[in-house]
Structure formats: C-alpha cells, structure tokens
Amino acid sequence: MSLFSDNIRALRVKSKISQEKLAEHLQITRGRYVKYEDGTSEAPYEILKKIAYHFHISIDLLLSVDIRKIEIQDLINLENNRIILPIQVEPNGDNSIEIVTQKVKAGYLTGYSDPEYIESLQQISLPFLGTGKHRGFPVEGDSMPPHEEGSIIVGRYVENIGQVQDGKTYILITKNHGMVYKRLNKNKKNTLVLESDNRFYPNYEVKFSEILEIWEFQCNIGRTDTKQPLTEIESLKEILLELKREVSEIKENTIN
Known part of the structure; x- marks a missing residue:
C-alpha cells in the first residue's frame, strides 16, 4: 500500500x-x-x-x-497544510476584494475553494487596506454591534490559526455553524471560544477541525448613520459629566 x-x-x-x-x-x-x-x-x-x-x-x-x-x-x-485560496487579480496586479453578498451567501460553504464560484462574485477595490488577501462578508443579526444587518465586513485572510489574537474580531467559515463574525479567544486547547459583543448572545466553542477559513476584521462598509446606544461605561461617564456640570452651576450661583 x-x-x-x-x-x-x-x-x-x-x-x-x-x-x-x-x-x-x-x-x-x-x-x-x-x-x-x-x-x-x-x-x-x-x-x-x-x-x-x-x-x-x-x-x-x-x-x-x-x-x-x-x-x-x-x-x-501545520504550515504545509494549504488548500489553494482562489483570488481575483486586477490588470495592474492588485488583488480585488470579492464580496459575498446576501444573495450568494448560501453557496459559499461549498464554493469557497471553487475558482469559478469566486470569479462570479462582485468585486471592489479599497487601496487603503494594504497587503494581504481580502474578502467582504454580509452581516446578519445584532450580535456584533455597532455592525448592523445588511452591512459588509471586510476581512483579511488568516493563513495560520496561530496568527489569531485573543480579543480581536474575525469572520469564521465553519463546517457546523456556517459563516459567523465573532470575537475570538484561544483559551482552550484545539478550540476557539466565540464571543458576541451583544451580551444577550451566549459564548460558544468551535474546534480547530471545524474551521474552513478565518478572516481578520479590517473595515466595515455600511449604509446607516444611526447613532449607537451608549455602553454602560459611556452612560456612567455621561452621568458623572452631568453631575459635574450641575456642581459647577451651583458654585457659580453661590458666588453670585
């Protein structure tokens, strides 16, 4: 054999x-x-x-x-464990950013390594992103504020899972959970802990063996200018600032 x-x-x-x-x-x-x-x-x-x-x-x-x-x-x-990542290259040699729209998202799990599928994706170019292979993915749900449903997260391809940094956000393509955007932590052997910034959603774990691709967050492309709600810390700061203003006014009135 x-x-x-x-x-x-x-x-x-x-x-x-x-x-x-x-x-x-x-x-x-x-x-x-x-x-x-x-x-x-x-x-x-x-x-x-x-x-x-x-x-x-x-x-x-x-x-x-x-x-x-x-x-x-x-x-x-293993450094040599590489599956070829299809990419599109512009005539000037720059990498295009393939956008996985909501319409074609369902086919990504089977088409991510298919050059014909990748070639069919819409493309854009963002020169400020620098080196690396980038791809855009649609946001679903409200688990990762301030990124809203309908916007696009642009990620840079991560070649080795050892490059993942605790506390940073990544797009993961997984066998069992599909396409997700979460904050990652490597606090368990051979396992990543996925955290949502919206505390309503519980953390969960994904084994290394379930991961097909990892893309590190680079930027967000959105269409809304909605003012984001204050976090607990920001709310506390607002309260303290308001108290400070009231104390200042009381002092001024007392002096006058």
Missing part, C-alpha cells in the same frame, strides 16, 4: 465514515474507491482534489506526510 492509501484510510476511519458513504461524496462507485484505499489503483487529479476538499487537507499532505501519526484537529496548525 502507498502512503496515500494509508492516509485516506486513516482519515476515513477517524472521520467515522464508511467506504460507501465516502465514495458517494466523491461521486464515484465504492468499488472504484476501494482500489485507491488498497493501493491497487492510483487516484486521478480530479479525485485527489475532491478528497482534499472533503477532508480539508492539502494534496501535498495526502501524498507526502503520514497522517496516521497526527491528530486531525492539529492539521490546521
């Missing part, structure tokens, strides 16, 4: 998926898949791509690293 055969068998077993079910996901027959797993036949490029996308592991790792010796949840930390 080849290293590739050992790897796909190990991944399938660790993922607790049958040969028949995996073959169904790959859109091939079970008999054809079995030949790849027992090493009697080599998988063509198209099948290699499908297997890599299914397990979220680069083709390079599938062919050159003994995955049996590595925990699946740790694979995202």
Whole structure:
C-alpha cells in the first residue's frame, strides 16, 4: 500500500465514515474507491482534489506526510497544510476584494475553494487596506454591534490559526455553524471560544477541525448613520459629566 492509501484510510476511519458513504461524496462507485484505499489503483487529479476538499487537507499532505501519526484537529496548525485560496487579480496586479453578498451567501460553504464560484462574485477595490488577501462578508443579526444587518465586513485572510489574537474580531467559515463574525479567544486547547459583543448572545466553542477559513476584521462598509446606544461605561461617564456640570452651576450661583 502507498502512503496515500494509508492516509485516506486513516482519515476515513477517524472521520467515522464508511467506504460507501465516502465514495458517494466523491461521486464515484465504492468499488472504484476501494482500489485507491488498497493501493491497487492510483487516484486521478480530479479525485485527489475532491478528497482534499472533503477532508480539508492539502494534496501535498495526502501524498507526502503520514497522517496516521497526527491528530486531525492539529492539521490546521501545520504550515504545509494549504488548500489553494482562489483570488481575483486586477490588470495592474492588485488583488480585488470579492464580496459575498446576501444573495450568494448560501453557496459559499461549498464554493469557497471553487475558482469559478469566486470569479462570479462582485468585486471592489479599497487601496487603503494594504497587503494581504481580502474578502467582504454580509452581516446578519445584532450580535456584533455597532455592525448592523445588511452591512459588509471586510476581512483579511488568516493563513495560520496561530496568527489569531485573543480579543480581536474575525469572520469564521465553519463546517457546523456556517459563516459567523465573532470575537475570538484561544483559551482552550484545539478550540476557539466565540464571543458576541451583544451580551444577550451566549459564548460558544468551535474546534480547530471545524474551521474552513478565518478572516481578520479590517473595515466595515455600511449604509446607516444611526447613532449607537451608549455602553454602560459611556452612560456612567455621561452621568458623572452631568453631575459635574450641575456642581459647577451651583458654585457659580453661590458666588453670585
């Protein structure tokens, strides 16, 4: 058996998926898949791509690293674990910002690694963002004020989960929770804690192995100038300032 055969068998077993079910996901027959797993036949490029996308592991790792010796949840930390990120480049060489509108959001989980899908997205350019790969995502709900539903969050692609900084906000693309925008903390092994700035929403955890992409917040594109409600600290400051003004007025009146 080849290293590739050992790897796909190990991944399938660790993922607790049958040969028949995996073959169904790959859109091939079970008999054809079995030949790849027992090493009697080599998988063509198209099948290699499908297997890599299914397990979220680069083709390079599938062919050159003994995955049996590595925990699946740790694979995202390996520098060589790269799935190609499709991007659009303008004629002058600058990266375009693909905008995932609300209309096409539902297809992002399956199309994020598909060059044709990415090419179909609307594009804009914001020169002040600097280097890095950027993408825009729609805001839903009220869990992350002051960003309102309907606005666009522009994020910079994070290549390694080790670059995530506690307390900062990120767009996460995950297997089980879809697309979310939260404040992250790495206070547990192999797990991220996701926090909403709106305290009405409880915190929850996402394992590294569930994460497909991470984008660090860079800017917000919105259409509203609604005045944001005061936070508790700001409200307290307002009260203290009002008291200070009243005391000053009383002193002036007393002197006069």
